[in-house]
Amino acid sequence: MQLSYKDEEMMLADQARRYLQTEYSFERRRTRQADGGHDPKVWRSFAEFGWLGLAFANDYGGIGLGAVSILALAEEMGRALVLEPFLEAVIEAGTLIETGAAPEHAAALIKPIIAGDSIVLLAHTEADARFHPHHVEASATEKGGSIRLSGRKNRIAHAQIADTFIVSARETGGPRDAQGISLFVVPSDRVTIVNPATPLIDGTWASDLVLDGVDIPVSARIGAAGAAAPILEAARHRAILGMLGMSVGSMTALVEQTGQYLKTREQFGQPLSEFQILRHKLADMAIWTERARSAAWLAANALAGVSNTQHTRRSIAVAKAECAVAGRMVGQTAVQLHGGIGTTEELEVGHYFRSLESMGVRLGDRTYHLAEIAGKLGTT
Amino acid sequence: MQLSYKDEEMMLADQARRYLQTEYSFERRRTRQADGGHDPKVWRSFAEFGWLGLAFANDYGGIGLGAVSILALAEEMGRALVLEPFLEAVIEAGTLIETGAAPEHAAALIKPIIAGDSIVLLAHTEADARFHPHHVEASATEKGGSIRLSGRKNRIAHAQIADTFIVSARETGGPRDAQGISLFVVPSDRVTIVNPATPLIDGTWASDLVLDGVDIPVSARIGAAGAAAPILEAARHRAILGMLGMSVGSMTALVEQTGQYLKTREQFGQPLSEFQILRHKLADMAIWTERARSAAWLAANALAGVSNTQHTRRSIAVAKAECAVAGRMVGQTAVQLHGGIGTTEELEVGHYFRSLESMGVRLGDRTYHLAEIAGKLGTT
Amino acid sequence: MVAESNTEDKGFGGIDQAFHDEVAQFVSANLPADIARKVDINAPLNKDDYVRWHKILHSKGWAAPSWPVEYGGTDWSLEQRLAFEEICAEHSAPRLPQFGVGMLGPILISRGTDEQRKRYLPKILSAEEWWCQGYSEPGAGSDLASLKTRAVREGDEYVVTGSKIWTTYAHYADRMFALVRTDSSGRKQQGITFLLLDMRSPGVSVRPITGINGQHVVNEVFFDNVRVPAKDRVGEEGEGWAVAKALLGHERTGIARVGFCKKQFALLTQISSRLDITGKRLLDDPVFAQKLAALSADIEILEWTNLRVLEAVANNRGNGSEASVLKVIATETQQRITELLFEAAGPASLDLAAADGPLPEEDSAYVSSFYFDWRKASIYGGSNEIQRNIISKTVLKD
């Protein structure tokens, strides 16, 4: 059990905070947001700091750090509201490859990721999936040594900058069966990118992808045919962990900024911080943030520890459900305490709020995760 | 549509308030509570004021007033936390008789009620019913001109003082069918009263009733055989209306008393009423009370207007669901704002709180009534 | 003042069917479909949308129901006016900005000069002139009376310098009615004057403020020695606070927005009724249905609270905090609606609808935009914290 950062994790966080404070100020972020969020120079720095290799095994040239390190770094990224696809292209896609692909295949994919030369994204969600983790209508048909992919992927964030997609497609079964899903590595130039710059609430862009009978070699498959569900789950869990860290970082920043604002701003002849009702709402923000932090550590320990599928699933669901409501309460309250200016795009507050709501929804909203818990009451 | 009391209703309320303020002080109430709540002298006064005949038709010697008058009087009873079985023995049982019984039978039953000489109670709820309105396992078997009643009724408030029960029993169908339930007039000495003084949270007593093969004449049946469901519903709706009125009266009293307390009590060198957080909680109590008042008027109008079963049902469900949560919020907050003393039996606050929670549960809790609404979404 | 000017039927006996049908039929027949669609999905409306609908209502004589007939209003009761607003909202008509008809009009009618009424009322009625409201100032927050924009009398003119903020649709407006400070020696509520000024005057500039949802609705307005003729002052110099306040206390039909809430509930039902791949609707999910049930109950409670408040005020039985209670209940209900819309949309809530460009097809396209934007409801018009201050004052009678 680990309940706080160790020295090396603190060092990682300090390094990230220092870099982001100067290089990722709110004004610079605003410029990057206008371009969909990705700045190759920033990404290059991430690579140089070793963050892109943080979680990969040494064998692949990574640093081999675990769940708590991901949490530490993600917290700083959430604090700075980083728009880069760190969770998607490193944590999520990386976990997929490392968990699912054969070592040689994995090495070939991972090394350019670590170097910052390749952006690989999972293309899994489809329009009718809602939050169902196994909803795949896209089809993969094997014929004469090659595989033909057909289907449509929905709302893939950062798709416009990916060079490679890992596409989920169904080889057998019905549209929501866990069995029968496979993952395929597809170069982005084989895919039609629709709506390349559709804005999302967190400030990034998303696109739909169309695979209109794309033929790829069988060797592009990651893992065994039809057996991608557990690989997807492992990647989803680690991506959620990253989101929890980012959420906690964002909430922490909101508590600080809101406290500062209340102390600075005067109304009716005294600082807002003198009004007890506003102080109590600030206290509520702090309480929700501590709850979210507990959720993040709960998830980190579940993913760091001995694998126990039931326990891990429940832990992730509990943590994600908690973070969603905490993020909402903190975001809403921060806006309310800032008053009019909190409802504009000019202040960071609204951006944090939108980003928190985004993380509350992505990979399953609170209702979805509570239903996961409810479905297993009494089984742990 | 009526949205406030007319002069005659205000006069009724004033009369009730004056009487109850002097004759139903908290100290007197405490004495009566030790005896299960009923005081024959108080009941006699109710009769003399005409309150027991308030809602009955002129034909039966009543005053023939409608839903809004019930609301007005109930509000005062809630304000004074009256323990008498006014809702049960007058509104609920009275509605059953007036709606269901043949005129002569009705007259024979109603006149002594109005005079204060007879206490008639509905014996309907059974142990496994939860809130199901048609749960009746007690059986009624007709044989040779008489009917044999067998079964058990659960948690009948004030049973120890009733001279007559109106017992629901099933003639046909399964335990939760709407069809097949009949109502029978049974003298209380034909019934075995179990646990005659089991305390309820609202300060009254309840008992279980056992009917161990009680033979009664067919003429004891109210209405047609097996057709009691709509009669029960009409009585339930009016009893709920009365509870809404009582709840609003109790909440109004709690807002006033809590405001007074905050002004009187000092802490950290100033009256509690100077603390903004406590002021806002008091404001919340006032807001919830106004919501509950709206609920009560919504219900009163639904019951006063042209009968439309779907509309009436939804209105009652909306109002009851609202009053339950409002009563809880007002009760809990009143206790919290009173601090330690609010958690004792010595102050009225706790008694109001318990009574409000009781009314929140009786005849269906919030969850039950929300489910009623949910089941009919889009049908009104 | 306005609310009581022609309320013969204070009993709220219910709207007669003929009136209801006439309004409903007129809206159904005359509301342009493109505007209705925007309203249905909470897409942003532009000036042209508002003006088109205003002119259609004007052609029917319904552009300013609350005004006396002599100025082009109606003889409707308060109840009818409320019903009119609600029926319009339920039938997808946009809520027209109220700065001209709802706010300045009544002020001019009760406090203006004949000349002012003749000059301004007809063009408000016809939508030829668009007004904006210059009350809030940077740094003032809920402390409205602390305003600092100065107006100095020079001969027949006032010279105005300062700035206003949160000015809704200032970028559409031809004119502004504004509170300015002509004297700072007394209490902060004193020395305030009510002026009508031309947005095209030299020295007026407008800075757009982008909302949290990316849309441009409010603005900051700067005045650099803007000259306003003294005849465009409403009321006496230094009595502007009373002029503004007389209105604030009386215009209550617009707080609850019950029709709007019902419309949103319809959208929510529609979004939740989409069949998924397994043939199920979100509406049939018991957990979601329970939330919908609670929300529909909340809307009904809001509706009855609104009716009770209006009836109490019409009969002078108010205690003074009714508008505050109503505002809290209304905005909390509305915000709860936006939350449930956001939830119902599922992953589609991740999309941030563009502020302009072609209208998206999906019913849920604007749910997140609406959710984020509507946080303002508990801030503007006196924050809900201020409303609770007022309510507690009334309960404590201090």
Next chain:
Amino acid sequence: MVAESNTEDKGFGGIDQAFHDEVAQFVSANLPADIARKVDINAPLNKDDYVRWHKILHSKGWAAPSWPVEYGGTDWSLEQRLAFEEICAEHSAPRLPQFGVGMLGPILISRGTDEQRKRYLPKILSAEEWWCQGYSEPGAGSDLASLKTRAVREGDEYVVTGSKIWTTYAHYADRMFALVRTDSSGRKQQGITFLLLDMRSPGVSVRPITGINGQHVVNEVFFDNVRVPAKDRVGEEGEGWAVAKALLGHERTGIARVGFCKKQFALLTQISSRLDITGKRLLDDPVFAQKLAALSADIEILEWTNLRVLEAVANNRGNGSEASVLKVIATETQQRITELLFEAAGPASLDLAAADGPLPEEDSAYVSSFYFDWRKASIYGGSNEIQRNIISKTVLKD
């Protein structure tokens, strides 16, 4: 002080299984069934119940785990002590009143005289003497330091006059530790002295206070010229506030009560698992199950917050408001549990269990009693309003 006296393992690496099993097995084997049943359904416990269980723990050497070994304590780490409390709670052991073992004991160990330690500690350990706490006074509320009970020095004695309120189990107690005022000239925190007094002294009287649920737990205690030997003063005269405060800041393992919450959740599951006539369980109702899921998540968040807080405090990384955050989260979670128990019971929640007499059979017999009683959790021990004041102070660093 106490919390840090023997915490070698500050890493919270997890409790080893052997320790866990030993505690669990001991409790299972030795806890009297009648006590366990009372605990299971939240029935009131009497003095005999508490003393029986205390003596059983004492026989095993576990009556005062937080004390140093030399006084009869254990060498357990903070983590083990926490685990001990939680395992006991999960296995239906009652939470013993902490006035002797948890509060006075550590005070005497750190601030008492040798004579006081010798005189009092053994009888606390053996449960021969029952202590109560005399801090709160009528009229003081959360403003503890405003106490007025006076103690006047007369030779070798103090003469105490005044009253205390909310004194838990004063009617069971042999002795009381009390804060009294020996000087009222300075700041209200000054001039307070910490005394140990005999409840059987002439001049002590106890008035029972009946709780909102009809049970008698707390009391008002009156002192009419009660004579207390000066040797029963702990610390110096006038330093009682510091003596009391040193403890308040350090005893944190008892705030969260995670084991208690889990136990309540088990009761909730049990009540919700009853088959109704249609063969369904409330547990399977999707709406209720979702509420249970949210509650079980809340309890897990409480558990991890508790672990994080204890680890931070053990490693001196606290910011000072941890206990307040924990208290708010814990009491709100506990109160939510009582609400859901109340709901699960359905009509049975209408019954008010008797304060004495034979134990009812139903699992749900005490749900309403517990629900009403537990409103005190957000009032006692520093109301949640006070806790939020503290938290905001920390955030604002003022």
